Amino acid sequence: MAPKPNERKEWGIIGLLLALLVLLPIAAFLRDTQGTRHSWFGAFSWLLFIGLTFVLLLIYYAQFVSPLRGEEGWIAGFLLLLQAYVKVGEDRLDFDRVDKSKKKKSKARSEVDKLPSSLKSLNAGFIRGYQVLAITKGSSYVRPAGPGFVVLYKGEQIWRVIDLRPQRRSQPVKAKTRDGIPIETSVWVMFQVRRADGGDDDDLLYPFDREAIFHVSYDETVDEQGQRRPWTAQLTPPAAAILANEIPKYSLDELTNAVDGVAPLEAIKQTITRYLQRTFFSRGIEVLAVGVGGLTLPKGVRDQHFLTWQAEWLRKIQAENATGNAEALRRMRQAQARAQIEIIENITHSIETMRQEEDADLSQIIVLRMIEALEDAVSAGSVQALVPQQIIAGLVGDASRQMQSWVSPPKVRRVKVDPPSLSSGEFDKLEGGE
Structure with a gap:
């Protein structure tokens, strides 16, 4: 792994204050071209000049920091730059920052911790195109924010980071068929945050319903081990329960063979899909697809089932071959009879023609x-x-x-x-x- 380059250490607002402390005495004791020393008046003049220059430069660069336009963009950019200078100075004075960073790294990082650090230091930053933030103020939900540039207002906090991309979760299932054969399989569900029917978010990479973010961010349950289960883990347990209840209604032969063109597993998938769509759409989750994995059978049952399947297909192959041979023989005999008839007709026609000629032998x-x-x-x-x-x-x-x-x-x-x-x-x- 390549070593990290040495980062330049910034002083921020502390560097500006130190520069002013050095320049003020110099301005107080300097003389002008006439030899007059202005004492502290000159020092305050320098202080005013440097302060105005610093503020004007911040206002100029503010237009390049915030993506907002107009007066709101200038003010937001100016505050971001000013907060950045103050934050760098606070980090310089915080001597325990190294120890705190080590303690934070030792803990598992949550989705909020993986966000840009500017959201904590400057209350602003850019969110990826597939993410949206659930913002709270105190104990109340306020609004969704993102994707793109996000500004946190006074008192706002990030409660959840919602992934807008399609999610896929699976869960193993064990059950017994109607004839008492144990099988193992799995069920998987593909879903995403409910999409908006139309509006200003159509140009986003992953359009979403803004009201669905509230339901999704607070949709949590607790499993048997006392662990919190987020919204992404809510769909597979009911899908697995439905599959485990539907499998005992069929025998093994019925599960592996289609009746009237419809396989029982396809009917079970449709049942699971309808239940999940009806249950979770109002909770801000849109179900995209449901699937059932392959059936794993005990070894003895699997071998016997394979032999039965092989004998059935061999019987079908023999029947098809016999039917094809009989059809080929029938067509061959039909072709021979047709050829004989044509030959006889040609001979008869030739004889009749030759009889009409007088000198023909x-x-x-x-x-x-x-x-x-x-x-x-x-x-x-x-x-x-x-x-x-x-x-x-x-x-x-x-x-x-x-x-x-x-x-x-x-x-x-x-x-x-x-x-x-x-x-x-x-x-x-x-x-x-x-």
Whole structure:
């Protein structure tokens, strides 16, 4: 850790008084250009001149100290500077200040002690953009102050420092389900000081309702150990109590499974949120969100629950796979049937077209089409890579000759007979091909 630089020690109003004590005798014994010594008249003249110069300089620098404008800003700045000079002189005369500072450091610092020291010494200072002060006078609440530049008037004191940022608090919860299984979880609540509906505070980083500061600053309770519980610790105990009362209404399976799209834990969170909003809004606290942590189960129950969950999901996966396979098989068969129908329709259409042509040889066309289809099939790269070209050519030739033999018309064997040996009727039948 780097050492702190040496701070320059100031004398404040004591330095001014010491300077006057030195200058007054000098002014009393000095002579002017004519050789005349003005004695104490000269000393008081110097005193008046130095005093006026000091006051005028304070008034000049006062405009840079206070953010207020106009006459009120000049007066506030002048008083702040004058109090600063007096405070520095008092610190010089306070020889026990070092011991007091050590005693203060030994104690836990509160939120008020963490504020700028000028609020104690000068009754003025700057407050952070997320803080607001609850100001009291005597035993009565007066007003909220801040954020920004704050001036404490006569008799006012800082009672509480309120944090305007969203707060988040959590608390563990232990309960048993309806089937007697102990579980551990937690509940957390996010909240902040009630915001204003509209007004002059809309330009603030965290707008707030000025009336809510009074409720929040005095909202304290005492727990079982006798410790004071501030407003930031007021929301988690009732939220934990509601959660502990709602969990026994459900079994473990109901808590971990959603029914009709709504999980029981979501319904419990909504119940807690409605109760907290209804209870604490009038007390100056606005509830932003409520959440429930994960459920922690005993080891044996957790393993059994995991196995049950695993078996259920495996059953669902198998059912989905079976449904998908059946659907794929159905679509495949449907596609095959559609392809067969298209092929038959194309063949029928081609035959009808060829019949309309007079010189078309139907058998020869069918053979040529089948040969072309076979050549296209064996011309694929994958087939050529596996079967040599000579074998492919032989297969194509053999197939073409075989198909030609199938579709060729059978030859009619003609027998020469002696016409005189046949009767005229039998000869006519033979010539007609019967």
